[in-house]
Amino acid sequence: MEIFQTILLISVFIVMALLMFLRVIPALIALPLMAILISLFGGVNYHDTIQYVIGEGSLKLFTAYTIAMFGSMLSVILQKTGVAESFIKRGAELAGDNPWIIGIIMLGLITMLFTTLGGLGAIIMVATIVLPIMASVGLGPMTTVGIFLLGLSIGGTLNVGNWAVYIDVMGLSVAEIRPFALVMFSISFIAAIIYLTIQLYRDGQDLNLKKISFISSSIIIFAAALFIIYFYVLSDNLKFYVDDTLSLIGTVIKYLIAVSIITLFIISISRAFQNKNEIDSEVHWTSYFSPLIPLFLILLFDIHFIAAFIIGLLYAFISTYKKGRLNLFIQSIFEGGGVVMPAVVLMFGIGMLLVAIMGPGVQLENYPNGWPVINLLKPLLTEIVPQSGFTYVLIFTALAPLALYRGPLNVWGMGYGLAAVFLASGLNPGAVMGLLLAVGQIQGISDPTNTHNVWLANEMRVDVQKVLWNTIPYTWVLAFLGLVFAALMFM
Numbered sequence: 001m002e003i004f005q006t007i008l009l010i011s012v013f014i015v016m017a018l019l020m021f022l023r024v025i026p027a028l029i030a031l032p033l034m035a036i037l038i039s040l041f042g043g044v045n046y047h048d049t050i051q052y053v054i055g056e057g058s059l060k061l062f063t064a065y066t067i068a069m070f071g072s073m074l075s076v077i078l079q080k081t082g083v084a085e086s087f088i089k090r091g092a093e094l095a096g097d098n099p100w101i102i103g104i105i106m107l108g109l110i111t112m113l114f115t116t117l118g119g120l121g122a123i124i125m126v127a128t129i130v131l132p133i134m135a136s137v138g139l140g141p142m143t144t145v146g147i148f149l150l151g152l153s154i155g156g157t158l159n160v161g162n163w164a165v166y167i168d169v170m171g172l173s174v175a176e177i178r179p180f181a182l183v184m185f186s187i188s189f190i191a192a193i194i195y196l197t198i199q200l201y202r203d204g205q206d207l208n209l210k211k212i213s214f215i216s217s218s219i220i221i222f223a224a225a226l227f228i229i230y231f232y233v234l235s236d237n238l239k240f241y242v243d244d245t246l247s248l249i250g251t252v253i254k255y256l257i258a259v260s261i262i263t264l265f266i267i268s269i270s271r272a273f274q275n276k277n278e279i280d281s282e283v284h285w286t287s288y289f290s291p292l293i294p295l296f297l298i299l300l301f302d303i304h305f306i307a308a309f310i311i312g313l314l315y316a317f318i319s320t321y322k323k324g325r326l327n328l329f330i331q332s333i334f335e336g337g338g339v340v341m342p343a344v345v346l347m348f349g350i351g352m353l354l355v356a357i358m359g360p361g362v363q364l365e366n367y368p369n370g371w372p373v374i375n376l377l378k379p380l381l382t383e384i385v386p387q388s389g390f391t392y393v394l395i396f397t398a399l400a401p402l403a404l405y406r407g408p409l410n411v412w413g414m415g416y417g418l419a420a421v422f423l424a425s426g427l428n429p430g431a432v433m434g435l436l437l438a439v440g441q442i443q444g445i446s447d448p449t450n451t452h453n454v455w456l457a458n459e460m461r462v463d464v465q466k467v468l469w470n471t472i473p474y475t476w477v478l479a480f481l482g483l484v485f486a487a488l489m490f491m
Contacts, residue, residue: 154192
């Protein structure tokens with residue numbers, strides 16, 4: 001019976017994933033349907049499927065879609081007040097006419113920010129700034145989304161907050177994680193440069209390949225030199241001095257930014273009282289800080305995402321205030337929720353699928369041994385534990401797409417549970433970490449069920465399934481290369 005159930009579960013996953021991949025059924029319908037079928041075939045009764053999978057599952061990602069709504073409100077008010085259009089024009093003027101250079105700069109900026117940031121709120125806030133700039137210099141919508149996703153994933157590789165599970169669950173030290181993370185960072189950044197170059201060529205841009213090769217090589221060599229000097233050349237005393245100096249500089253910058261934000265509010269309120277925005281036909285320079293203020297509040301002062309967006313909304317309203325602007329402000333709030341609604345509805349399905357696979361997160365009387373679906377899958381997965389470096393690379397490269405659609409290798413599906421199974425089966429903890437980081441590139445960049453993929457695709461008016469088609473060749477190769485390095489280092 002269990003074998004039959006397992007076959008049914010795998011069949012449902014493969015069939016529904018293919019139907020979404022081939023765009024036969026929209027994800028909006030396929031994800032809830034997949035969640036219901038998986039839970040029923042997995043042994044969950046009808047009542048619990050309705051109660052937990054459908055009922056609680058639709059609320060599973062409530063934080064993500066609430067943040068998305070507030071981020072969308074800010075985006076809409078920036079568009080309606082003309083700030084976004086003016087911001088794009090100014091950005092294009094300052095950026096010049098070299099889309100490749102701008103793409104690399106934006107990639108570096110996104111990567112740098114997400115070595116510390118995380119979560120949909122931060123993604124929306126950064127995207128509000130960089131997406132219009134990339135679009136304004138000729139990067140196509142798909143290229144813009146792809147570069148953002150690559151930068152997000154590359155930065156996440158070095159985000160120490162993401163290493164916590166490897167330290168806590170697998171017993172690895174930072175010194176053991178760092179070398180492999182740096183390897184993944186390096187090959188991912190090279191892949192991102194290749195992706196940008198190919199995409200710009202496909203977008204019809206005229207590219208100077210010799211210049212691009214020189215600049216790319218220089219960036220890679222410079223970055224590698226910095227890493228080698230800091231981690232392997234500098235003594236502990238010099239590292240401490242460098243860290244202390246950077247910390248002091250960071251503190252000074254933090255307080256300068258705090259004073260600047262207060263000053264901007266004072267200037268904007270003063271202009272509003274004096275009706276100066278009624279006189280000026282162009283957007284005042286203070287309004288350009290509307291998308292930046294929430295970002296600084298989140299990044300430097302640990303303000304809650306929703307609170308930061310509300311402050312950004314209020315600042316955008318005050319800095320652009322004119323008679324009748326209150327009606328526009330209210331209209332932006334309503335429209336902001338409407339614009340992001342397709343993404344919100346898709347998140348309902350993603351939440352249902354998460355609960356169908358992992359369970360509601362509490363022990364239920366009906367299932368004393370745990371959630372039936374994950375219990376069915378664990379024995380199967382223990383059978384594929386590789387015993388050599390070659391089989392490790394071969395098996396997990398072939399199975400890498402199982403990181404999509406909340407599959408078994410998806411760290412936001414049952415990936416971490418799977419890691420525990422592999423550890424219990426005797427697989428080296430470093431190899432398990434290497435597997436999750438390498439295959440995680442497919443999940444982090446290509447997976448249509450990521451809330452950030454859904455939001456970015458919705459924002460740039462591209463199909464989230466097309467983002468998968470566009471990026472999967474790169475991310476699958478990245479997964480393969482990561483597994484090769486993991487096998488060399490840990491198997």
